[in-house]
Amino acid sequence: MGVPLPVDNYKNMSVKIITAVKQLPQYSRETKDIIPFLDVWLEGQEERFIKKVKKIFEGAAVDKRYSVMEPSEVFTATSFEEKNDIYSREMILLGHQVLEKALEKASWDPQSLDYIITVSCTGIMIPSLDAYLINKMKLRQDIVRLPVTEMGCAAGISGIIYAKNFLKSNPEKRAAVIAVESPTATFQLNDFSMPNIVSAAIFGDGAACCLLSSDEKDTGPEILDEEMYHFYDAEHMMGFKLTNNGLKMVLDIEVPDTIADHFENIIHPFLKQNNLDIKDIDHLIFHPGGKKIVNTVEELFSGLGKNIDDTKEVLRQYGNMSSATVLYVLERIMNRNPKKGEKGVMLSFGPGFSAQRVLLEW
Numbered sequence: 001m002g003v004p005l006p007v008d009n010y011k012n013m014s015v016k017i018i019t020a021v022k023q024l025p026q027y028s029r030e031t032k033d034i035i036p037f038l039d040v041w042l043e044g045q046e047e048r049f050i051k052k053v054k055k056i057f058e059g060a061a062v063d064k065r066y067s068v069m070e071p072s073e074v075f076t077a078t079s080f081e082e083k084n085d086i087y088s089r090e091m092i093l094l095g096h097q098v099l100e101k102a103l104e105k106a107s108w109d110p111q112s113l114d115y116i117i118t119v120s121c122t123g124i125m126i127p128s129l130d131a132y133l134i135n136k137m138k139l140r141q142d143i144v145r146l147p148v149t150e151m152g153c154a155a156g157i158s159g160i161i162y163a164k165n166f167l168k169s170n171p172e173k174r175a176a177v178i179a180v181e182s183p184t185a186t187f188q189l190n191d192f193s194m195p196n197i198v199s200a201a202i203f204g205d206g207a208a209c210c211l212l213s214s215d216e217k218d219t220g221p222e223i224l225d226e227e228m229y230h231f232y233d234a235e236h237m238m239g240f241k242l243t244n245n246g247l248k249m250v251l252d253i254e255v256p257d258t259i260a261d262h263f264e265n266i267i268h269p270f271l272k273q274n275n276l277d278i279k280d281i282d283h284l285i286f287h288p289g290g291k292k293i294v295n296t297v298e299e300l301f302s303g304l305g306k307n308i309d310d311t312k313e314v315l316r317q318y319g320n321m322s323s324a325t326v327l328y329v330l331e332r333i334m335n336r337n338p339k340k341g342e343k344g345v346m347l348s349f350g351p352g353f354s355a356q357r358v359l360l361e362w
Contacts, residue, residue: 013168014216014222014223015163015164015167015168015213016212016214016218016219017210017211017212017223017334017360018108018212018213018218018219019106019210019220020208020209020327020331021101021102021105021208021210021331022098022206022208022324022327022328023097023098023206023209024066024318025066025090025094027066027070028066031057031062031063031064034057034071035054035057037072037074037075038050038054038057041075041189053197056197056198059291060291060319061312061315061316062204062315062316062318062319062320063317064204065205065318066205066206066319067182067184067204067205068086068087068090068091068184068185074187075189076189077189077190079245080243080244080245083185083246084123084124087125087182088123088125090182091120091125091180091182092129094206095118095132095178095207096132096136096137098178098208099137099176099209100137101209102176102209102210102211103176106211106218108174108211110137110138110139111138112174113139113143113174114140114143114144114170114174115143115144115146115167115173115176116130116133116144116175116176117130117146117147117159117178118145118178118179119148119151119156119180120148120149120180120181121149121151121152121155121181121240121322122181122182122183122247123185124149128145128147128149129178131145133178146159151350151351152238152239152323152351153238153323153350153351154287154349154351155350156179156287156327157287157326157346157347157348157356157357157358158228158323159177159178159179159323160223160346160358161228161356163175163177163212164212167213168214171214172214172216173215174211174213174214174215175211175213176211176212177209177210178207178208178209179207179208179209179322179323181206181322181323183199183320184203184204186246186247187199187200191248195249195250198251199249199251202289202291202320203320203322204319204320204321205321206318206324206325208321208325208327210327222360223358224343224360224361225270225273225359226356226358228354228355228356229270229354229355229356230354231258231262231354234258235352235353237255237351238251238252238353239351255289255292255293255349255353256295257296259296259297260300262355266355267345267347270345270359271345274359276359278305279305281306281343281344281345282343282344283310283338283342283344283360284301284310284311285310285329285344285345285346285360286301286308286346286347286348287311287326287329288314288320288325288329291315294311294312294315297311310329311329326348330346339362340362341361343361344359344361344362345357345358345359345360346358346359
């Protein structure tokens, strides 16, 4: 056994994000190509309602979305069991592909991983994805597993926070955070409510992986701080209700306004405790929840002289892929190789209702 490090050494130990990569499913459609499927789905509904639904899709600021299923499959009355079987099969495939891609990009041996965190909220798998990846990739038999299943869109950053805290206490260790999501597997064919329609308009499928390390030899932006912020009495605002037909979307119209009301308390104290102000932040790595949330946060940030252009571009190209999406934004920024000393804030919101934040320095 190694000699334990003094307490001060743990405090000074840096945890870095080494790489972030994405993996897209095999099927994709531009929004204009989804409209004919809406005509079939909405047959028999009032003409005014049909026009409203189409307007929601066309105005969602999503040009293209990817899926583990052909659109015809999405708009088919399959059972919860059948949709969940597709979810399980495809998440194992995407998870395997994205972890392999990340390890290859970092030139890491799979056996060098000490901790594996898998996050997803759009299906149910027991055993969880990490168990399949351990077998497929012959990861170490003593690797530490943590599946995160109920944090929704915030789970990508939640996974980073959990990995950081593990690595902060364990020198020269490596972790992988793998986010895999298929919101299309949760689409409810017989549900014509606004939450189901809006979620269908803004969500897409995808996977992402980021690798983290407490080994001084590994290079990447350092995690300076992390924190969660929990909204009181807001459980009703976002989530899924498990029904006989599957996972039914819960999405309250109050979400953008609630974020705006809490925004100053979410951002400024977090920066202040690190002796920073918003002017010191070079990169905003914000989860693209949807057009209304993005517009709300863009307005708040633009008032502070900042933009969230990368967030808007990820939403446009892929839609909201729940927990994986913020890692797509992170990948874009990391691929631009920010200058040494530049700082970034990762921010996402999820069921609970909660905000998750991570402060980075290159």
